[in-house]
Amino acid sequence: MMVRHYSLKGFYETERTVGCGGFAKVKLATHVATGEKVAIKIMDKALLGADLARVETELGALKTVCHEHVCKLYQVIETDTHFFIIMEYCSGGELFDHIVEKNRLTESESRMFFRQIVSAVAYLHSLGYAHRDLKPENILLDKYQNLKLIDFGLCAKPEGGINNLLQTSCGSPTYAAPELVLGKQYLGTEVDIWAMGVLLYTLLVGALPFDDNTIDCLYRKILAGRYEEPHFLSLESKRLIRSMLQVDPKNRITIKELLNHPWLTLGILDPVEIKSENVIYQDHECLEVMACYNQVKKEAMWDYLKQRKYDYHTATYLLLLSRKKRGSSLKLNSSATKVD
Numbered sequence: 001m002m003v004r005h006y007s008l009k010g011f012y013e014t015e016r017t018v019g020c021g022g023f024a025k026v027k028l029a030t031h032v033a034t035g036e037k038v039a040i041k042i043m044d045k046a047l048l049g050a051d052l053a054r055v056e057t058e059l060g061a062l063k064t065v066c067h068e069h070v071c072k073l074y075q076v077i078e079t080d081t082h083f084f085i086i087m088e089y090c091s092g093g094e095l096f097d098h099i100v101e102k103n104r105l106t107e108s109e110s111r112m113f114f115r116q117i118v119s120a121v122a123y124l125h126s127l128g129y130a131h132r133d134l135k136p137e138n139i140l141l142d143k144y145q146n147l148k149l150i151d152f153g154l155c156a157k158p159e160g161g162i163n164n165l166l167q168t169s170c171g172s173p174t175y176a177a178p179e180l181v182l183g184k185q186y187l188g189t190e191v192d193i194w195a196m197g198v199l200l201y202t203l204l205v206g207a208l209p210f211d212d213n214t215i216d217c218l219y220r221k222i223l224a225g226r227y228e229e230p231h232f233l234s235l236e237s238k239r240l241i242r243s244m245l246q247v248d249p250k251n252r253i254t255i256k257e258l259l260n261h262p263w264l265t266l267g268i269l270d271p272v273e274i275k276s277e278n279v280i281y282q283d284h285e286c287l288e289v290m291a292c293y294n295q296v297k298k299e300a301m302w303d304y305l306k307q308r309k310y311d312y313h314t315a316t317y318l319l320l321l322s323r324k325k326r327g328s329s330l331k332l333n334s335s336a337t338k339v340d
């Protein structure tokens with residue numbers, strides 16, 4: 001039976017294209033029923049080729065994880081030729097551009113960002129996921145300067161749990177851990193810790209710890225684990241970076257030790273918390289609004305939503321939840337096209 005494909009028309013008002021990645025472009029749009037802004041990642045299946053598996057991986061992960069510092073998935077529309085992935089709006093752009101703009105961040109601003117990254121990665125690891133492509137280009141900011149992790153195309157959920165070895169060499173060379181560079185079997189968690197060490201260095205220094213024009217010189221530097229320690233880095237910062245950029249993964253600090261590391265809790269006191277929500281939880285106010293909007297009973301509405309079809313209803317409900325969290329009104333535009 002021909003599955004009815006919702007086109008964007010009537011459900012999203014698309015605006016300009018803000019980014020063009022390898023096989024995707026990102027358009028800004030407005031979700032008509034709620035008036036909320038969203039980002040739509042559009043992928044041409046013909047251009048995806050082998051990367052089609054990455055899309056499936058990313059969608060699988062995004063439907064499972066739910067964390068304030070992971071970019072939310074609202075809806076997936078698949079046509080014969082394209083994927084339209086409707087995601088959380090991150091108007092602050094890439095963390096990378098933020099660092100470049102400021103040359104380098106102060107220790108306290110780096111701490112504020114790094115705590116969010118550690119919280120998101122600790123959450124992913126607790127679910128058995130390793131991101132494996134952590135870098136400033138994959139970290140966006142919303143308008144409140146909250147970080148949002150994106151691009152789960154290379155993430156891994158090893159069979160038998162996060163502590164099982166991986167083999168696939170992936171991610172970006174400048175952030176690659178020595179064991180990855182050597183093509184050894186590795187633990188996703190340990191590779192993520194190394195990448196977070198490179199990230200923290202980039203935040204504090206405004207440059208990469210390991211960089212070179214030729215890939216084998218770059219690899220030699222990574223394998224030696226030698227990098228510049230600029231004079232302006234505090235002793236605590238140097239110690240923390242060193243504990244993450246340990247060539248031997250067994251000597252590397254663990255995510256658990258990071259959560260209450262003195263550098264991360266300096267002046268803030270409480271340890272970084274993982275606190276996550278479950279993807280779709282029952283909120284009676286939002287359910288009420290949706291039930292009457294769709295002229296169905298609340299129970300029926302919830303029975304439908306808890307199936308998490310990532311259709312327009314899922315998007316509407318998730319966007320209502322975020323409006324409620326922001327303290328905005330929970331109104332829905334009756335003029336919007338009704339989904340049958």
Ligand SMILES: O=C(Nc1ccc2c(c1)CCNCC2)c1ccc(-c2cn[nH]c2)cc1OCc1ccccc1
Pocket residue numbers: 018019020026028038039041071087088089090091092093094140150151
């Ligand atoms: O909402 C997103 N981007 C975004 C939103 C608003 C604005 C800009 C950008 C450009 C900066 N000026 C302000 C306007 C947005 C959301 C999700 C994803 C995304 C989620 N998985 N994969 C991609 C990507 C996004 O973008 C990519 C981007 C484009 C140009 C530069 C910086 C970032």
